[in-house]
Amino acid sequence: MYLIYYTFWGSLLKLVSLYSGGKDSNYAIFEVNQHGHEIVCLLSIVPLINDSLLFHFPNIHLTPILAEAINLPLRKFQSKSSKLSDEIQVLENALVKIRKEFDIQGIVHGGISSNFQKRNFETVCQKLGLSVFSPLWNLPPSKYLHxxxxxxxxxxxxxxxxxxxxxxxxxxxxxxxxxxxxxxxxxxxxxxxxxxxxxxxxxxxxxxxxxxxxxxxxxxxxxxxxxxxxxxxxxxxxxx
Known part of the structure; x- marks a missing residue:
């Protein structure tokens, strides 16, 4: 198992992307596609509360229609608790199911500077033997937006x-x-x-x-x- 944060070295992989419909999750997919990896599925976790530390909340109900716009399958899971440990468990369970269905080898997320998010995603993926792609990590904010x-x-x-x-x-x-x-x-x-x-x-x-x-x-x-x-x-x- 290997983790990739800044580069895209190694074999081309089948990946699932965490997806909220926002700028970062979309641009992360765009960057990964540019390097030849295959996004085979999108994953949305619906948090119980709007200030979840891990997952996007506003307009999360629109991810199915946005997945249709991209023409990729979406798998959506609901967190029934606001506890961090429970949200992490929902993510782990979701990845287990998606790996069985799509034979994924890693995940993509749109994190830029949140060590908290990255560390939690790494922990789950290390447990499951999945690679982690963080294509936006440490991008300069202004340059990135422009x-x-x-x-x-x-x-x-x-x-x-x-x-x-x-x-x-x-x-x-x-x-x-x-x-x-x-x-x-x-x-x-x-x-x-x-x-x-x-x-x-x-x-x-x-x-x-x-x-x-x-x-x-x-x-x-x-x-x-x-x-x-x-x-x-x-x-x-x-x-x-």
């Missing part, structure tokens, strides 16, 4: 919970100017520009992975004074 936009990733912010990120960000699509604005705000208010600490969450409505585009037809902004969500209530897949 690169995604250059590569035609259309990214919409669906939640904010950091000082400096106000209601108007909800439902907005990132462009180069907005990324520059976020850079300034992250320096002023000292939040993680990658949003990896839950400062904000995103959904990708189109990118090179998608065979069809996800179009938001209607959404509701729910603001709670110092944080909020953009709840997507109506949507469709359209031909590109």
């Amino acid at each position: 690169k995604m936009i250059d590569q035609k990733f259309e990214i919409v912010i669906v939640s904010v919970s950091a000082m400096g990120l106000e209601r108007q960000w909800l439902g907005s699509m990132l462009d180069h100017e907005k990324v520059k604005n976020l850079e300034s705000l992250s320096l002023k208010y000292r939040f993680n520009l990658n949003f990896e600490g839950g400062e904000a969450e995103t959904i990708v409505v189109d990118c090179p992975l998608y065979k069809k585009k996800f179009r938001i037809k209607e959404g509701i902004v729910r603001w709670f004074g110092d944080n909020g969500i953009f709840e997507i209530t109506d949507y469709e897949l359209i031909n590109k």
Whole structure:
């Protein structure tokens, strides 16, 4: 068993990717595909609470339609407890089932700087004899965001919970100017520009992975004074 964090050396593998529909999980798949590995399945873990330390919550119910846009099978599992140990057990059980079904040899995740997440994923995979791919690890935040936009990733912010990120960000699509604005705000208010600490969450409505585009037809902004969500209530897949 071997673990891969920064490079893609070795034989080409069949992999499952942890998938939330956000920018990082989509770009991780994109990077792995660029190096020739095969993503055979997507895996979504639905946490019990919206501030799970391991898994994405806002609009997680949309991953089946996004998997359809990518044209990959999705396996979805529900965590019935907010305890970290229980979430880890759900992940382990899910990987056992997916390995039996798809004969996977490793997993992909979109972690960038969270040693906590990476360490927990490593522990599970080491136990199961699976490789871990972390293709986004330690990417410089600003360069990473601008690169995604250059590569035609259309990214919409669906939640904010950091000082400096106000209601108007909800439902907005990132462009180069907005990324520059976020850079300034992250320096002023000292939040993680990658949003990896839950400062904000995103959904990708189109990118090179998608065979069809996800179009938001209607959404509701729910603001709670110092944080909020953009709840997507109506949507469709359209031909590109």
